[in-house]
Amino acid sequence: MRVLAVVIRILKQFLHDKRTIALMIVAPIIVLTMLSLVFNGEELEVEIGVIDAPTSVIDMIDQENVSVIKLDSDINPEDRIKEENYDAILSFEEGKMNILLEGSDPSLSNGIINTIKQSSNTDTKSTPLSIEYLYGSQDMTTFDHFGPVLVGFFIFFFVFLIAGVSFLRERTQGTLERLLASPIKRSELVMGYVIGFGLFTTIQSSIIALYSIYVIDLKMEGSFMYVLLITVMLALSALTLGILLSAFAKNELQMIQFIPLVIVPQFFFAGLFNLETISDYLSWLGPLTPLYYGADALRDVMIRGQGFSEIWVDLLVLGGFSFVFIVMNVFALKKHRRI
Amino acid sequence: MTTNLIEAHVSKRFGKKTVLKDVAISLNKGEIFGLLGPSGSGKTTLVKLLCGIDEPSEGEVTVLNQKMPDLALIKRIGYMAQADALYHELTAKENLAFFASINGVKRTKRKERIQHVMKLVDLEDDLNKRVEAFSGGMKRRLSLAIALLHEPEILVLDEPTVGIDPALRNKIWETFETLRESGVLIVVTTHVMDEAERCSRLGMVRDGQLIASGTPDELKQETGASTIEHAFLSYGG
Numbered sequence: 001m002r003v004l005a006v007v008i009r010i011l012k013q014f015l016h017d018k019r020t021i022a023l024m025i026v027a028p029i030i031v032l033t034m035l036s037l038v039f040n041g042e043e044l045e046v047e048i049g050v051i052d053a054p055t056s057v058i059d060m061i062d063q064e065n066v067s068v069i070k071l072d073s074d075i076n077p078e079d080r081i082k083e084e085n086y087d088a089i090l091s092f093e094e095g096k097m098n099i100l101l102e103g104s105d106p107s108l109s110n111g112i113i114n115t116i117k118q119s120s121n122t123d124t125k126s127t128p129l130s131i132e133y134l135y136g137s138q139d140m141t142t143f144d145h146f147g148p149v150l151v152g153f154f155i156f157f158f159v160f161l162i163a164g165v166s167f168l169r170e171r172t173q174g175t176l177e178r179l180l181a182s183p184i185k186r187s188e189l190v191m192g193y194v195i196g197f198g199l200f201t202t203i204q205s206s207i208i209a210l211y212s213i214y215v216i217d218l219k220m221e222g223s224f225m226y227v228l229l230i231t232v233m234l235a236l237s238a239l240t241l242g243i244l245l246s247a248f249a250k251n252e253l254q255m256i257q258f259i260p261l262v263i264v265p266q267f268f269f270a271g272l273f274n275l276e277t278i279s280d281y282l283s284w285l286g287p288l289t290p291l292y293y294g295a296d297a298l299r300d301v302m303i304r305g306q307g308f309s310e311i312w313v314d315l316l317v318l319g320g321f322s323f324v325f326i327v328m329n330v331f332a333l334k335k336h337r338r339i
Numbered sequence: 340m341t342t343n344l345i346e347a348h349v350s351k352r353f354g355k356k357t358v359l360k361d362v363a364i365s366l367n368k369g370e371i372f373g374l375l376g377p378s379g380s381g382k383t384t385l386v387k388l389l390c391g392i393d394e395p396s397e398g399e400v401t402v403l404n405q406k407m408p409d410l411a412l413i414k415r416i417g418y419m420a421q422a423d424a425l426y427h428e429l430t431a432k433e434n435l436a437f438f439a440s441i442n443g444v445k446r447t448k449r450k451e452r453i454q455h456v457m458k459l460v461d462l463e464d465d466l467n468k469r470v471e472a473f474s475g476g477m478k479r480r481l482s483l484a485i486a487l488l489h490e491p492e493i494l495v496l497d498e499p500t501v502g503i504d505p506a507l508r509n510k511i512w513e514t515f516e517t518l519r520e521s522g523v524l525i526v527v528t529t530h531v532m533d534e535a536e537r538c539s540r541l542g543m544v545r546d547g548q549l550i551a552s553g554t555p556d557e558l559k560q561e562t563g564a565s566t567i568e569h570a571f572l573s574y575g576g
Contacts, residue, residue, distance in 0.1 A: 182442050
């Protein structure tokens with residue numbers, strides 16, 4: 001009978017917690033839907049530029065999902081890739097075939113090489129082939145490609161959770177009330193959290209970044225200081241978002257329930273999956289997530305070795321997210337004390 | 340105008356539920372005002388309104404003729420909630436130091452104040468212990484020490500002595516009486532009848548209404564009861 005009493009009590013607890021019920025049902029549905037859209041979306045369209053190629057070769061590589069664009073012979077292939085969205089440029093010079101790959105996505109690079117090799121095999125076996133990479137190299141592994149995203153993701157994830165839970169505790173253990181019975185301003189409280197956690201996250205970000213670059217040996221072309229700058233800005237947005245969402249959670253469990261709704265989707269748009277293949281129904285969400293910018297900037301620095309001129313927009317957007325979240329936090333605290 | 344420190348005439352609703360209905364009290368310097376009433380009668384809501392954490396749905400609370408909530412006035416109030424409101428990962432000293440700086444206790448006075456309040460609650464040997472190692476009564480005492488820390492003119496204490504043994508409770512009440520003599524206003528909610536006897540004035544709260552108020556003797560006379568407990572019961576508490 002005691003067992004039954006416990007069962008009934010647990011069921012009653014659930015019934016009193018509508019949010020948990022909703023999350024237990026709605027969250028898996030949303031995540032599954034997203035996954036299906038992510039994987040069953042549009043096919044990847046590869047763009048290959050060709051210079052001075054024989055028509056036979058163009059016909060061979062011009063398949064479904066590959067668009068071949070003829071380019072003038074006097075252009076610089078490197079500039080073309082940098083400025084436009086070519087994934088590769090194929091050029092012929094004195095009977096030699098050169099492929100210049102954009103190179104930041106190893107699986108895409110290999111796909112292009114295979115397509116071109118197949119087509120040239122059937123044509124003339126004698127055509128020598130040279131392959132060059134604009135960014136990355138043949139040795140670049142898929143993990144190198146995902147690495148920067150994962151670094152950003154894990155920093156974001158843990159900062160979000162820890163900051164959110166600790167601000168929530170402030171409420172559940174009653175210290176928030178005590179603070180609000182003191183002359184502290186709401187904005188002071190929020191800023192205290194931002195700075196306190198900001199300092200802690202700077203250390204945390206440095207350790208994670210150092211570890212991934214020097215221990216895991218992720219590809220690292222750019223400056224470490226830029227990586228640190230990006231991760232700290234990313235962490236700041238995670239921290240402010242975590243604190244903000246903790247206002248909508250009653251306990252730690254509910255805070256954790258935000259993960260599938262807030263954290264996991266960001267993962268999809270951060271570049272683990274090629275963004276061009278994500279269904280249009282979903283792809284608009286990407287630019288609304290902080291991780292999208294953080295991961296983009298990390299890739300620019302770590303894979304492409306780019307500097308401040310390439311990442312400042314991303315940093316600015318991340319700063320903007322944090323600012324908006326801070327302001328919203330100060331307003332959310334109004335619920336507890338008007339002044 | 341008057342010497343009244345706090346004037347309140349308030350009603351409070353949460354959604355459709357009326358928690359306080361037309362409660363009017365004025366509180367003076369140098370008194371201990373006890374709020375008595377069954378659980379759920381609205382005592383905690385009332386003290387939260389008094390110290391400016393919450394705002395009334397109707398009416399207002401004024402402290403020193405100024406409308407609450409106001410950050411400058413909040414500074415003059417020491418509040419102790421029913422929850423202990425401590426950071427469990429920190430030591431007692433770290434908790435005290437944190438709230439001392441939040442409440443604007445001067446750096447030079449901080450150490451002396453911390454020693455002083457910890458002695459009052461008999462915890463001076465536990466300063467460097469982490470709060471998570473504290474017993475329930477110790478947490479309660481530390482929480483009280485924090486409320487006393489910045490020498491407020493008004494102390495609002497929600498069941499301050501729950502879980503504290505009689506000897507120490509007596510000592511704490513002696514402290515309250517010393518503070519009262521120095522002009523501090525203390526508002527305290529309690530369930531303990533011998534504490535009620537020690538209050539200068541009492542307010543009986545029931546179903547969100549202040550059904551009676553006066554000195555302990557007045558209340559006893561009014562109901563013809565010999566003890567506060569009987570008086571409390573005859574008001575239907």
